Amino acid sequence: MKNYYQKEIETASREEILKIQNEKIVKQVKHVYDNVPYYRDLMDKKGVKPEDIQSVDDIHKLPFLSKDDLREAYPYGLLGTDLKKCVRIQSTSGTTGKRVVAFYTQKDVDMWEECCARAIVAAGGTDEDVVQVAYGYGLFTGGPGLNGGSHKVGCLTLPMSSGNTDRQLQFMMDLNATILCCTPSYAAYLGESLAERGYKPEDNKLKAGIFGAEPWTEEMRQSIQKSLGIKAYDIYGLTETSGPGVSFECEEQTGMHINEDHFYAEVIDPKTGEVLPEGTKGELVFTSLDKEGFPLLRYRTKDICILSRKPCSCGRTHVKMTKPLGRSDDMMIIRGVNVFPSQIEAVLLKEGYSPNYQIVVDRENNTDTFDIYVEFSPEQFSDKIADVQAREKALNGAMRSMLGIGPKIHLVAPKTITRSEGKAVRVIDKRKLH
Amino acid sequence: MAITQLSAFLENRPGTLYDAVSSISDAGVNIRALSVADTRDFGILRLIVSDVEKTKEVLSDNVVITQTKVIAARMSDEAGALKKILKVIQDTGVNIEYVYAFTSSVAGSAYVVLRVNDIEEAEAVLARNGIETLSDSDMTGLL
Numbered sequence: 001m002k003n004y005y006q007k008e009i010e011t012a013s014r015e016e017i018l019k020i021q022n023e024k025i026v027k028q029v030k031h032v033y034d035n036v037p038y039y040r041d042l043m044d045k046k047g048v049k050p051e052d053i054q055s056v057d058d059i060h061k062l063p064f065l066s067k068d069d070l071r072e073a074y075p076y077g078l079l080g081t082d083l084k085k086c087v088r089i090q091s092t093s094g095t096t097g098k099r100v101v102a103f104y105t106q107k108d109v110d111m112w113e114e115c116c117a118r119a120i121v122a123a124g125g126t127d128e129d130v131v132q133v134a135y136g137y138g139l140f141t142g143g144p145g146l147n148g149g150s151h152k153v154g155c156l157t158l159p160m161s162s163g164n165t166d167r168q169l170q171f172m173m174d175l176n177a178t179i180l181c182c183t184p185s186y187a188a189y190l191g192e193s194l195a196e197r198g199y200k201p202e203d204n205k206l207k208a209g210i211f212g213a214e215p216w217t218e219e220m221r222q223s224i225q226k227s228l229g230i231k232a233y234d235i236y237g238l239t240e241t242s243g244p245g246v247s248f249e250c251e252e253q254t255g256m257h258i259n260e261d262h263f264y265a266e267v268i269d270p271k272t273g274e275v276l277p278e279g280t281k282g283e284l285v286f287t288s289l290d291k292e293g294f295p296l297l298r299y300r301t302k303d304i305c306i307l308s309r310k311p312c313s314c315g316r317t318h319v320k321m322t323k324p325l326g327r328s329d330d331m332m333i334i335r336g337v338n339v340f341p342s343q344i345e346a347v348l349l350k351e352g353y354s355p356n357y358q359i360v361v362d363r364e365n366n367t368d369t370f371d372i373y374v375e376f377s378p379e380q381f382s383d384k385i386a387d388v389q390a391r392e393k394a395l396n397g398a399m400r401s402m403l404g405i406g407p408k409i410h411l412v413a414p415k416t417i418t419r420s421e422g423k424a425v426r427v428i429d430k431r432k433l434h
Numbered sequence: 435m436a437i438t439q440l441s442a443f444l445e446n447r448p449g450t451l452y453d454a455v456s457s458i459s460d461a462g463v464n465i466r467a468l469s470v471a472d473t474r475d476f477g478i479l480r481l482i483v484s485d486v487e488k489t490k491e492v493l494s495d496n497v498v499i500t501q502t503k504v505i506a507a508r509m510s511d512e513a514g515a516l517k518k519i520l521k522v523i524q525d526t527g528v529n530i531e532y533v534y535a536f537t538s539s540v541a542g543s544a545y546v547v548l549r550v551n552d553i554e555e556a557e558a559v560l561a562r563n564g565i566e567t568l569s570d571s572d573m574t575g576l577l
Contacts, residue, residue: 381498383441383478383549384531385471410475413443413498 116149141243
């Protein structure tokens with residue numbers, strides 16, 4: 001049996017999808033040009049007028065938006081509608097501490113939640129299911145997105161948010177959760193925690209999991225599926241476009257269908273900006289076709305992936321993207337949180353440390369470890385262990401408030417961090433993610 | 435009357451203590467007393483040496499060092515001597531951060547090194563109770 005939340009659009013022919021996209025893009029570009037001065041300036045600079053965009057084939061003429069633009073336009077510069085029409089703000093960490101804030105009208109929230117609903121139904125969800133949402137709630141889009149999608153499907157929703165593993169397991173077992181939504185690393189951790197408490201995979205009622213917000217491998221999928229006794233589905237999204245649900249996996253588990261009626265995807269050469277043909281590896285670029293509050297056109301995600309239009313056995317016709325195969329910038333995703341080395345550098349300078357540091361990221365028992373080695377100056381050294389440890393603790397706190405996650409801080413003596421050919425190696429990522 | 439202590443930051447891995455001690459030894463400096471406090475990542479080596487300036491000179495190229503004043507209190511080398519010293523300090527409310535001890539060639543004498551949060555107060559109370567503390571020049575004499 002095939003499961004769709006919105007069968008007509010999810011299985012629409014290529015021609016039908018193109019027709020929808022073409023209608024939407026013409027309206028959207030005109031709307032953005034008239035209402036978003038920041039983007040209008042970019043278009044004017046490039047000599048592009050709204051009437052130059054007659055179909056999605058013309059999208060390549062439009063200027064790109066990057067995270068830098070979002071930072072520069074913070075907070076209202078890319079707002080696409082009257083603030084009074086907006087009902088929600090979500091946010092993500094940006095570089096050097098400035099956050100990205102995205103605005104949603106009620107229509108935007110509904111669209112986003114429908115996308116998540118499609119993902120839940122694709123994972124086998126119906127109104128009979130109990131959905132345990134263990135993504136963080138709040139400014140982070142993971143919790144609110146899946147929560148909304150679950151409501152739309154009519155599932156009984158458990159808005160657990162992240163953390164508090166004992167309570168997660170208790171509710172999972174006592175309230176017969178059937179679908180788990182969280183980061184893959186937390187899913188793996190919950191699986192291990194169940195085993196530690198003497199449960200076998202068949203003891204829980206879970207049948208599926210929808211996991212995203214961080215990179216994970218096929219091996220990790222196999223291990224989660226085994227430990228929880230479920231089928232594990234990938235989901236992808238970013239706050240800049242809406243949140244999770246921009247694309248999602250079907251039962252074929254061979255890539256994520258992009259919701260093309262809302263998001264137009266391109267893959268470009270990150271160096272030249274040139275659009276690459278289907279099947280080529282490049283940077284993913286999204287154009288929101290109908291967002292009102294935060295209508296980003298040609299937003300560069302920095303995620304490297306491949307698009308494919310090979311027919312899918314699930315019957316969905318929307319283009320599929322691979323899991324992100326890497327980044328075209330230096331952003332790391334650690335325990336589901338976006339981390340830029342520049343943020344770490346900013347904290348160190350603010351706290352009076354030298355910018356000589358090294359980040360070491362690894363994965364132990366399917367959970368990311370995050371260590372930062374920091375050189376201190378002779379003046380910061382004390383003969384008392386407690387003083388040194390207090391410094392480490394204070395720096396951990398400062399990092400946590402900037403990044404949203406706390407690294408383990410290791411103070412090291414000056415000049416001890418390895419420099420190769422005079423240039424310091426700032427990041428050592430030992431995880432095998434791709 | 436406090437004495438000078440040098441502390442060096444050492445990574446917690448094989449060879450770091452040897453390297454530091456080698457440099458001191460090669461400079462012909464005698465280590466009168468030492469202690470190492472360890473954590474998982476690093477250790478702090480605390481030293482009382484015969485020549486502070488020379489030690490700083492040879493160590494500072496390779497390790498971070500800091501100089502602090504500590505109290506070295508003389509006690510008779512017998513049961514109960516340390517207890518007496520700790521008692522008078524405790525009664526003043528002065529906090530002891532860490533402590534280590536050494537003996538000397540003076541027969542029957544041992545010394546306890548005290549790192550305290552209020553060095554003047556600790557010295558005063560020790561003096562009032564007739565407990566002898568060493569100065570840097572006393573240390574030179576002992577060596």
